[in-house]
Amino acid sequence: MPSTFTHEFNTPVYKGKSSFNTGLFIDGKFVDGQDGETIDVINPTNGKVITKVSAGTAKDVDIAVAAAQKAFDTVWGLNCAGAVRGKLLGKLADLMEEHADELAALEALDNGKTFGWAKNSDVVASVGCIRYYSGWADKHSGKVIETDENKLAYTRNEPIGVVGQIIPWNFPLMMLSWKLGPALATGCTIVLKPSEFTPLTALRMCELIQKAGFPPGVVNIVNGLGTTVGQAIAEHPKIEKVAFTGSTLVGRKIMEAAAKTNLKKVTLELGGKSPNIIFNDADLEQAVNWAVHGIFWNHGQACCAGSRIFVQEGIYQEFLTRFTEKAKSLKIGDPFEPDAYQGPQVSQTQYDRIMGYINSGKEQGAKLHLGGERHGNEGYFIKPTIFTDTKPNMKIVQEEIFGPVGVVIKFTDEDDIIRQANDTVYGLAAAVFTQNINQAIETAHRLHAGTVWINCANQLHPQIPFGGFKQSGIGRELGEYALANYSNVKAVHVNLGHKM
Ligand SMILES: NC(=O)C1=CN([C@@H]2O[C@H](COP(=O)(O)OP(=O)(O)OC[C@H]3O[C@@H](n4cnc5c(N)ncnc54)[C@H](O)[C@@H]3O)[C@@H](O)[C@H]2O)C=CC1
Numbered sequence: 001m002p003s004t005f006t007h008e009f010n011t012p013v014y015k016g017k018s019s020f021n022t023g024l025f026i027d028g029k030f031v032d033g034q035d036g037e038t039i040d041v042i043n044p045t046n047g048k049v050i051t052k053v054s055a056g057t058a059k060d061v062d063i064a065v066a067a068a069q070k071a072f073d074t075v076w077g078l079n080c081a082g083a084v085r086g087k088l089l090g091k092l093a094d095l096m097e098e099h100a101d102e103l104a105a106l107e108a109l110d111n112g113k114t115f116g117w118a119k120n121s122d123v124v125a126s127v128g129c130i131r132y133y134s135g136w137a138d139k140h141s142g143k144v145i146e147t148d149e150n151k152l153a154y155t156r157n158e159p160i161g162v163v164g165q166i167i168p169w170n171f172p173l174m175m176l177s178w179k180l181g182p183a184l185a186t187g188c189t190i191v192l193k194p195s196e197f198t199p200l201t202a203l204r205m206c207e208l209i210q211k212a213g214f215p216p217g218v219v220n221i222v223n224g225l226g227t228t229v230g231q232a233i234a235e236h237p238k239i240e241k242v243a244f245t246g247s248t249l250v251g252r253k254i255m256e257a258a259a260k261t262n263l264k265k266v267t268l269e270l271g272g273k274s275p276n277i278i279f280n281d282a283d284l285e286q287a288v289n290w291a292v293h294g295i296f297w298n299h300g301q302a303c304c305a306g307s308r309i310f311v312q313e314g315i316y317q318e319f320l321t322r323f324t325e326k327a328k329s330l331k332i333g334d335p336f337e338p339d340a341y342q343g344p345q346v347s348q349t350q351y352d353r354i355m356g357y358i359n360s361g362k363e364q365g366a367k368l369h370l371g372g373e374r375h376g377n378e379g380y381f382i383k384p385t386i387f388t389d390t391k392p393n394m395k396i397v398q399e400e401i402f403g404p405v406g407v408v409i410k411f412t413d414e415d416d417i418i419r420q421a422n423d424t425v426y427g428l429a430a431a432v433f434t435q436n437i438n439q440a441i442e443t444a445h446r447l448h449a450g451t452v453w454i455n456c457a458n459q460l461h462p463q464i465p466f467g468g469f470k471q472s473g474i475g476r477e478l479g480e481y482a483l484a485n486y487s488n489v490k491a492v493h494v495n496l497g498h499k500m
Pocket residue numbers: 166167168169170193194195196224225226227229230231234245246247248250251253254269270271302303353400401402
């Protein structure tokens with residue numbers, strides 16, 4: 001019998017109890033994994049074990065896929081009207097909203113992000129995403145295509161079938177919502193693997209999914225390791241599509257597994273090294289505020305983080321002074337402290353990885369301008385860190401650090417910044433700060449990035465597609481675009497009079 005996790009939150013910002021099952025959620029029920037394995041869930045604020053959750057294996061993925069296939073063939077997919085799917089998604093959004101504080105508290109406990117950000121950003125965005133796709137469920141229509149008077153031709157968007165989804169730990173609830181929303185709206189059934197570092201909100205969501213009334217087998221959540229459950233999803237011959245968010249390294253493995261097995265469709269949302277470009281004529285105060293948000297939001301654990309901050313030479317020194325002051329003022333602390341801006345990094349592994357990058361920056365000759373060290377004596381806290389005097393080939397300039405570490409680099413003019421900004425294997429996002437609209441738009445169009453923010457940064461809306469150029473990924477999530485990831489287009493030709 002899988003266990004129940006019960007936690008009493010008695011914090012300055014949230015008091016309340018959370019209690020839910022920690023098993024694998026397959027065919028509408030919580031079950032133990034076939035091998036009875038568990039994973040320790042660690043609190044990144046102090047490094048202690050919060051609880052254990054069931055860990056699946058390839059055998060559990062097989063069982064989950066069978067349940068998802070049965071649901072697809074009987075109660076979901078083409079057997080369930082879009083309006084009904086939309087109503088269930090709407091109910092789920094309402095339930096998430098009702099449990100917003102609890103979901104935010106679990107996210108803060110498990111991931112280390114602050115309760116305030118979890119509640120006002122992650123949960124709000126997650127509810128918004130599910131609600132947005134509830135509206136799409138009965139509107140993703142095909143079209144009639146004119147050819148000649150002897151033919152009626154039309155397309156249908158049919159759900160792909162059973163889909164696999166593998167999500168990371170940086171926005172556990174939000175990534176879950178980005179994945180569930182479009183797949184459920186289009187009528188697919190799901191086998192989803194949360195990150196082994198942050199399984200708690202996904203488990204809490206299972207009960208909300210049950211309560212909303214989704215039929216058993218429509219959503220199956222199989223916790224476990226990437227190398228077992230993740231790999232089994234990527235290789236599974238009955239999974240028709242896999243959507244992955246995570247490292248570029250694993251993204252390659254997913255594509256390889258898909259290519260070697262059933263050529264399942266693949267969408268990938270991977271790494272980034274986003275340029276944040278500040279021209280001489282920018283509103284400096286706003287540019288500083290957004291640049292801080294760009295790199296330090298979510299402790300730098302965002303694929304779209306503005307980690308390369310390019311400042312035009314005329315305002316470089318003034319920007320650096322103000323940016324440093326603002327970064328210094330960010331309050332680091334326990335995620336449940338009311339005024340904490342930044343909590344711990346998610347895990348010891350990530351802490352070590354980030355400190356490794358900080359050391360490489362120093363070793364390769366960059367100037368450590370701010371931070372670069374641990375905060376406090378326990379947990380995985382790293383102070384906001386700024387490097388200057390970098391060279392283009394340094395690891396801290398080229399590679400995704402995924403922590404609170406920014407590099408500030410000077411540029412001369414538009415051609416110089418376009419060359420520097422596009423000098424990366426990634427192409428996820430970019431931000432441009434200027435009060436000259438022509439400059440802003442021209443720069444935006446010359447950047448190789450899936451998203452360009454003008455006079456803002458890290459803005460994500462369920463209506464607006466998100467995804468990468470180059471090695472930042474394949475396909476788009478969010479918006480109408482994401483529906484295509486989960487649909488097969490069928491063209492139907494009706495002969496109205498052609499004779500053979
Ligand atoms: N694009 C994004 O939003 C994210 C990017 N990253 C990047 O990846 C770096 C490493 O973080 P990790 O947690 O190690 O990322 P990761 O790519 O290993 O983990 C993401 C997900 O993939 C799963 N996974 C791992 N190996 C797998 C495999 N062989 N087959 C299928 N699934 C597998 C994991 O269990 C997790 O659910 C970070 O420092 C950051 O640079 C990490 C998380 C999110």
